[in-house]
Amino acid sequence: MASAIADLESLPAIPRDDDGPLFQAPWEAQAFAMVVALHERGVFTWQRWADALAREIASADGSSKPKGYYEHWLAALEGLLAEVELISFEQREARRSQWEAAAIASPHGEPIRLLDDLKKR
Amino acid sequence: MAVKTCGSIARMSSDHHHHHHHHDSGSHDEPRLCDTELRVRALESLLVEKGLVDPAALDAIIENYETRVGPRNGARVVAKAWTDPQYRQRLLEDATSAIAELGFQGRQGEHTQVVVNDERVHNLVVCTLCSCYPWPTLGLPPTWYKSAPYRARAVSDPRGVLKEFGLRIPDEVEIRVWDSTAEMRYLVLPRRPAGTEDLDEEALAALVTRDAMIGVGIVESPNPPEAARRGQGDGR
Incomplete structure (x- = not known):
């Protein structure tokens, strides 16, 4: 695989230190990794991603509740995947509800699993 | 259901968080995943199904950073x-x-x-x-x-x-x-x-x-x- 290392410099103000990006929670790293993987796969160019993220951050600028960087990141990814017609809003919402139901249904002390997803995680 | 933010989610009562021997398997109505986590899981599972993302590759990307952070x-x-x-x-x-x-x-x-x-x-x-x-x-x-x-x-x-x-x-x-x-x-x-x-x-x-x-x-x-x-x- 090409070491098409994502060009972090071109992103608006990604939280990072000298060695690379910093994450505050696993989901942030997960969201980060999805973008890197999709880019490596050629689903979108890095420039297109950087633009989508910048747009997302700019559009949220006026909102009353400030969001964390990776909340913008996630919203931008959702938007871009809809834009390239890979995952629609409806698909996302339906799947989100399934996860929510799975989270509620899973007994305390057992990992949350989504039907067929078990083998992959 | 009310949308929870990741910072404030309460998933179990604090009085038994370290009592490993007594896991209730009964109901507990606090959501275990916040809204953001649900969205991330939704996207990831859809992308995996479509063959666009390989969970192992995601782990590798994350591992690349986590060992160092x-x-x-x-x-x-x-x-x-x-x-x-x-x-x-x-x-x-x-x-x-x-x-x-x-x-x-x-x-x-x-x-x-x-x-x-x-x-x-x-x-x-x-x-x-x-x-x-x-x-x-x-x-x-x-x-x-x-x-x-x-x-x-x-x-x-x-x-x-x-x-x-x-x-x-x-x-x-x-x-x-x-x-x-x-x-x-x-x-x-x-x-x-x-x-x-x-x-x-x-x-x-x-x-x-x-x-x-x-x-x-x-x-x-x-x-x-x-x-x-x-x-x-x-x-x-």
Whole structure:
């Protein structure tokens, strides 16, 4: 695989230190990794991603509740995947509800699993 | 259902967060995943299904960063506790503040408790529900920490899990399993290995591994016998 290392410099103000990006929670790293993987796969160019993220951050600028960087990141990814017609809003919402139901249904002390997803995680 | 933010989610009542032996399997109505986590899971599972993303590749990308991000912070905390009795005392009384003294703070206000290994007790940290983890000190959790088998078996068979990590805990040593929550994270203070009396804080910190601070490892003496070193180095 090409070491098409994502060009972090071109992103608006990604939280990072000298060695690379910093994450505050696993989901942030997960969201980060999805973008890197999709880019490596050629689903979108890095420039297109950087633009989508910048747009997302700019559009949220006026909102009353400030969001964390990776909340913008996630919203931008959702938007871009809809834009390239890979995952629609409806698909996302339906799947989100399934996860929510799975989270509620899973007994305390057992990992949350989504039907067929078990083998992959 | 009300949308929860990641910072404020309460997934279990705080009065039994460390009672590993009594997991209720009954209902609990607090959501276990916040809205953001649900969205991330939704996207990821859809992308995996479409063959656009390989979970192993995601893990590899994350692993690439996680090994580097945090564990050194925790190692500094441990080394300081080994060398400075007053700091150790503060750390045991109020770990969140003592850790913040060194400049390590979480963004979401979660608390950290330090649990001490000694000749009678070995502590092991898990998050049975998801992957709560002391970020400020340990960075991102390793992939196995998030895996279903570890999360389930750390509670049901901790000695077996430790054995798989190459750690044999004598029967007379009690194993305590600490189940992390969004509000409470645990950091294991490992035992200081023999033969390190002459080392300074920095040299000590270099010995402290992430695994030792989760409790699936111990801190090895700087000059282990040949056999032990071979066992460590080969991977699996």
